[in-house]
Amino acid sequence: MTKDTFYVTTPIYYPNDKLHIGHTYTTTAADTIAKFKELQGYETELVTGSDEHGQKLQKAAEEHDMEPLEYINGIVKTFKDLWSTLEVDYTGFIRTTSQEHKEDVQQIFKKVYDKGDIYKDKYEGYYCTPCEAYWKERELDEEGNCPDCNRPVEWMEEESYFFKMSKYEDQLLEFLDENPDFIQPAKRRNEMINFIKDGLEDLCVSRTSFDWGIPVPIDEDHVIYVWFDALISYLTGIGFGSDEKKYNNYWPADIHIVGKDILRFHTIIWPAILMAADIELPDQVFGHGFLTVEGGKMSKSKGNVVDPIKLVEDFGVDAVRYYLMREVAFGTDGSYSTEAFIRRLNSDLANDLGNLLNRTVAMVEQYFDGVIPEPGPETDYDLDLKETANEELTAMAEDMENLQFSTALEHLWTFIRRTNKYIDQTTPWILAKDEDRKDELGTVLYNLLEALRIIAIALKPFLPEAPAKIWQQIGIKSDLDQQSWSEVEEWGLLEAGVEVNSGDPIFPRVDIEEYFAKQDEMKEDKEEETAEMTEEDKITFDDFSKLDLRVAEVLEAEKIEDSNKLLKLQVALGEEERQLVAGIAKHYKADELVGKKVLIVANLEPATIFGTESNGMVLAASNDEGELTLTTVDQDIESGSKIE
Known part of the structure; x- marks a missing residue:
C-alpha cells in the first residue's frame, strides 16, 4: 500500500539564545517540503521544538539568576514568534521538558537497559559544554579544542551509564549499505561510514555533575544525556507514547532535516538507539550546508548573526523565504549578503514575477474591459508555452522530491521567464489594433492568466503571501487553499468571463543604495540616542x-x-x-x-x-x-x- 502520509522534522533547537538566519534556513526548508507534499495530497506532519535540558542551559539560567525553566520559557517564546512571523505551519512543537516527552525518554531508556545495552561505568574524557558533546583526545582539533565549535573543552571524570553503541557497528554498516539514500547529500554518506569503520565507542548517556535533565528511570542520581533525550522528541512529536494510531501512521519519519554539524548524532547515534529499542529507522537524514557571512559561520560571539525578524520587517516574509530556498543549492554551503538578497528580490520577484502579473492584468483591463477572455485559435507560440509549462513543472516536482529547492525554483522561473518572452513574441499591443485578430488576442491574454494561475499554485509551498495576491488579481473565485498539484499539471482550468482585479505591485523594487543609506542613518540615530545624556x-x-x-x-x-x-x-x-x-x-x-x-x-x-x-x-x-x-x-x- 502506498504511504499517503509525510513526516518531516527540524532539529530540536537549543534555547540558549535567539535563533538566527541559519536556523531559519533549516526550518524554512522543512516547512517548504511539508507544504509541497500537502499540495500533492499527503497528510503531513512537521515537528520542531526546543531542546531544554543540559549543563549549558543550567549554567545560563544561573548567570541570569533565574530557574532553568523560567529562563527557557522566555527564549522558547522567541522561537515560536519567529516561526509565526515566517508563517511556518508546524504541527507539533516539542519541548523536552514536557511530561509526555519525559515519559517517552524514560520508557526507551528502560527498554534499552532491560535489553542489556546500557551499563554503569566511569567516564573519563573531554567534554564540550556548548555542544553538549563528548570527545576523545585524538578527536580534538590542533589546539586541543572541540572539533565542532573550536571552543575549549574540559576534562571530566564521573560515574555514568553507557550505551553499547559499539555493539551496533556492523548492523549500522549493513543498514547503510542496504539503504544508500539514508544519508543525504550522498557526499556526506562516506564521511559517516568511515567514522563507523574507525570503530565506535560506547556512548555516555547519563550525567551526575548537574541535575537539569530527565532522571534515569533506574537511578535518579543520574540525569539522561541531552542527545539521548533530544533525539527521542522525533517520536514524541507523532504520538509514540500517547497516540498509537497517529504514531503508526507517520513513523518512520520520511526526512530529518539537520545542519551538517549534527549529522553524526542523527546518522550514527540515533539509528543505534532505535536499533537497540527495536524501533524502525527513519527513511532519510538530510544534512544541509551552512549559510555563512563575513567572518565565517554565524555566531553571536563574532557579531555576524543575521536577524531574520529584521529581514522580514525590511523586505517581507515572501522575499526572505524565497531567498533562502533559491540562493544556495540545498546541501552545499552558501554565503549570505544583504546586497545579494536585494538583487535576487528585484530580479526574480519584482521584475520577472511582479511585472508579469502587472502587465497581464493591465492588458486585460485595457483590451477586454477587465474580463477574462475565452481562448481562441492557437499558434505555435501558444503550444510552446504549454509545452514549457509541462516540462518545467514536471522537473520542478522531481527536484522537490530530492529537496533540491533551488533548482526546483529555477525550473519554475524558467517557465515565468518563458511567459514574459511569450508577451514579446505575441505582441498583444499590436494584436489589439486589429479587430480581426481579437480572438488571437483573447488567446494570448487567457494563456498569460492561465500561466499565472499555475504559477500561483506552484509557489504556495515557498511563498505564504504572494500566491493569494496573484489569485485575487487574476480574479479566480475558488479557494486557493483547496488547489492541489494536479491543478498545476492541467492546462486550461481558468474560467473565462470573470473580472480581474488590478492591485498594487506585489513586489516593489528596492533601491540598494537608498536601503543602505537608510540603514546607516538609522545606526547613527541610534548611536546618538544612546550617547551619554547631557545636563539638559x-x-x-x-x-x-x-x-x-x-x-x-x-x-x-x-x-x-x-x-x-x-x-x-x-x-x-x-x-x-x-x-x-x-x-x-x-x-x-x-x-x-x-x-x-x-x-x-x-x-x-x-x-x-x-x-x-x-x-x-x-x-x-x-x-x-x-x-x-x-x-x-x-x-x-x-x-x-x-x-x-
Whole structure:
C-alpha cells in the first residue's frame, strides 16, 4: 500500500539564545517540503521544538539568576514568534521538558537497559559544554579544542551509564549499505561510514555533575544525556507514547532535516538507539550546508548573526523565504549578503514575477474591459508555452522530491521567464489594433492568466503571501487553499468571463543604495540616542514627581480588531477600573496577561488609539533586538499602590 502520509522534522533547537538566519534556513526548508507534499495530497506532519535540558542551559539560567525553566520559557517564546512571523505551519512543537516527552525518554531508556545495552561505568574524557558533546583526545582539533565549535573543552571524570553503541557497528554498516539514500547529500554518506569503520565507542548517556535533565528511570542520581533525550522528541512529536494510531501512521519519519554539524548524532547515534529499542529507522537524514557571512559561520560571539525578524520587517516574509530556498543549492554551503538578497528580490520577484502579473492584468483591463477572455485559435507560440509549462513543472516536482529547492525554483522561473518572452513574441499591443485578430488576442491574454494561475499554485509551498495576491488579481473565485498539484499539471482550468482585479505591485523594487543609506542613518540615530545624556537631558525631582505611577492588575485583555500590535486592557487600580490600550500584542497573548500586576502611568492625558479610548500607559522595557517585557513588581502588592 502506498504511504499517503509525510513526516518531516527540524532539529530540536537549543534555547540558549535567539535563533538566527541559519536556523531559519533549516526550518524554512522543512516547512517548504511539508507544504509541497500537502499540495500533492499527503497528510503531513512537521515537528520542531526546543531542546531544554543540559549543563549549558543550567549554567545560563544561573548567570541570569533565574530557574532553568523560567529562563527557557522566555527564549522558547522567541522561537515560536519567529516561526509565526515566517508563517511556518508546524504541527507539533516539542519541548523536552514536557511530561509526555519525559515519559517517552524514560520508557526507551528502560527498554534499552532491560535489553542489556546500557551499563554503569566511569567516564573519563573531554567534554564540550556548548555542544553538549563528548570527545576523545585524538578527536580534538590542533589546539586541543572541540572539533565542532573550536571552543575549549574540559576534562571530566564521573560515574555514568553507557550505551553499547559499539555493539551496533556492523548492523549500522549493513543498514547503510542496504539503504544508500539514508544519508543525504550522498557526499556526506562516506564521511559517516568511515567514522563507523574507525570503530565506535560506547556512548555516555547519563550525567551526575548537574541535575537539569530527565532522571534515569533506574537511578535518579543520574540525569539522561541531552542527545539521548533530544533525539527521542522525533517520536514524541507523532504520538509514540500517547497516540498509537497517529504514531503508526507517520513513523518512520520520511526526512530529518539537520545542519551538517549534527549529522553524526542523527546518522550514527540515533539509528543505534532505535536499533537497540527495536524501533524502525527513519527513511532519510538530510544534512544541509551552512549559510555563512563575513567572518565565517554565524555566531553571536563574532557579531555576524543575521536577524531574520529584521529581514522580514525590511523586505517581507515572501522575499526572505524565497531567498533562502533559491540562493544556495540545498546541501552545499552558501554565503549570505544583504546586497545579494536585494538583487535576487528585484530580479526574480519584482521584475520577472511582479511585472508579469502587472502587465497581464493591465492588458486585460485595457483590451477586454477587465474580463477574462475565452481562448481562441492557437499558434505555435501558444503550444510552446504549454509545452514549457509541462516540462518545467514536471522537473520542478522531481527536484522537490530530492529537496533540491533551488533548482526546483529555477525550473519554475524558467517557465515565468518563458511567459514574459511569450508577451514579446505575441505582441498583444499590436494584436489589439486589429479587430480581426481579437480572438488571437483573447488567446494570448487567457494563456498569460492561465500561466499565472499555475504559477500561483506552484509557489504556495515557498511563498505564504504572494500566491493569494496573484489569485485575487487574476480574479479566480475558488479557494486557493483547496488547489492541489494536479491543478498545476492541467492546462486550461481558468474560467473565462470573470473580472480581474488590478492591485498594487506585489513586489516593489528596492533601491540598494537608498536601503543602505537608510540603514546607516538609522545606526547613527541610534548611536546618538544612546550617547551619554547631557545636563539638559536630565529632569528635576519635581518633574518626576508629576508622574503618577501605579500598580495595576489586568482584569481582561483582548486584541483590537484589524490591529496586529494593539491590545485593549481592563485594569484595576484598587477600587477603580480603567481601560488602556497597549502595543504589546506581538509579545504577549491576551489570555496570558489576565491576573498580571503591571506598572502604569495613571495621570496620562486620555487618548483615542485605533478608535479605542485609553486612560493611562502600561510601562515596558525593550532592547535593541525588539524584545519587550512588561514592568512589574517582584512581590505581590495591592493594585493601585503608588510607585515612589
